[in-house]
Amino acid sequence: MNDINLTVGHIARHTPRGAGAQGRDAAIVDIAQDLLLRHLHGLGVLDAMTFKGGTALRKLYAGNAGRFSLDLDFSSTKIGADPDDALTNLIAAVDGLKVGPFSYGVIERRGKWTLTYDHSFGGDTGALQSKLDLNPPPWLPPVLRGWQPLPIHTRYGLPALPQLQVIRLEENIAEKIARLNRATPARDMYDLRWAMTNTPITGKLDHALVRRLAVLKIWVDANGLHAGDTFWKQGHEGPAFNPEKWLRDRGAGEFDEQDIGALAVPTPTAAELSEALRTHFRFLADLEDDERLLAQAREQDRPLALRALATLPGGRLADVGLY
Incomplete structure (x- = not known):
């Protein structure tokens, strides 16, 4: 993953026109999530989970035609299993991880988990966070789906973004x-x-x-x-x-x-x-x-x-x- 090549200019082009600082932050989180999901897929951490929610809808269906979504929502996949096992593996893989220009952390407060992002693109990095939710399994069989192609994806290097298991x-x-x-x-x-x-x-x-x-x-x-x-x-x-x-x-x-x-x-x-x-x-x-x-x-x-x-x-x- 040393081929990741992202600059401040790439962030600017990935930010919706007129979205201001909040939009820039959302664009940075969107990219950080792409790289994180690719990394977790490569480790096999996502095998026990199914991607869902608004972020799955944007990344795997809507692309730039959809809204930015900051939260990361998953379901455990196996019905009857203890979902805490999948959550424990996810947190262990994410906390302290570094991928390209991003460093990731996990915060727990009152039983709720938050994913944090540090980066090297300037500005206030302290506020960049996502809610991290793991829900019970889906009722219908999950499907495999790849990302909607976006120009920013060409800056990620290899491997290519994978197909993910999605609700x-x-x-x-x-x-x-x-x-x-x-x-x-x-x-x-x-x-x-x-x-x-x-x-x-x-x-x-x-x-x-x-x-x-x-x-x-x-x-x-x-x-x-x-x-x-x-x-x-x-x-x-x-x-x-x-x-x-x-x-x-x-x-x-x-x-x-x-x-x-x-x-x-x-x-x-x-x-x-x-x-x-x-x-x-x-x-x-x-x-x-x-x-x-x-x-x-x-x-x-x-x-x-x-x-x-x-x-x-x-x-x-x-x-x-x-x-």
Whole structure:
């Protein structure tokens, strides 16, 4: 990896025009993450993990057409295994690591992990951080996908950026839908609009599967789920899933533009994102009879939820002792 050749000029060209200092910081983190992920893949550390979230969406699908995303989100891959093993290996590989112009560290506070970046490009390096999350395994079989090519990648030298194990796009979308059932993160609204308006890149999405996954994610958020040492914890009681409410006009009062900031230039308005969601997610209202019951997020419907989870495509949850 001695062929890495990055200068201040390369950072400037990778920064969105008009994004200012915050955008420059995001561009530096984006590059540092690329090099880190390549290194971890080469060590085999990522074999036990599945890439997910907004950063996976940008790097492996959207490229420069998407927003910058600073957090690194993973799921452990094996259902029934203790996810702490994968997290321990990840932290051990990252803390104190140096790759090219970057040095990496890991900070733990109250059970939450943060990845830190030091670099040689000048400016204030102390504030460059990413949240580091390891979540329970995906329900659908992960897929392999490579980076969307960008000019900056030519400066990374060898080896080429690898294919990564990533959560299937329908499940990534469903998790964002579930979050938007209880809050209005502007980043999730932006990502959902991008995913539904870029079919040449994403391919044809299975809307019925997205809806079913979203309903089940909301149910599990409210009630929890176990399989061996794997636990999808109960953490978000209610509200029940009401498609009409979900498709509402989410006004500026519940929309935080700072949630996107310089990560997307220009920053879309609440009205623009709300209209996009109402236009492209009308299929969420086409609930099947069992989905209508599960949408109420009641514990009494656990047997129905377990049957629905066990029959998801790929069968990952079919014989793992769900309860």
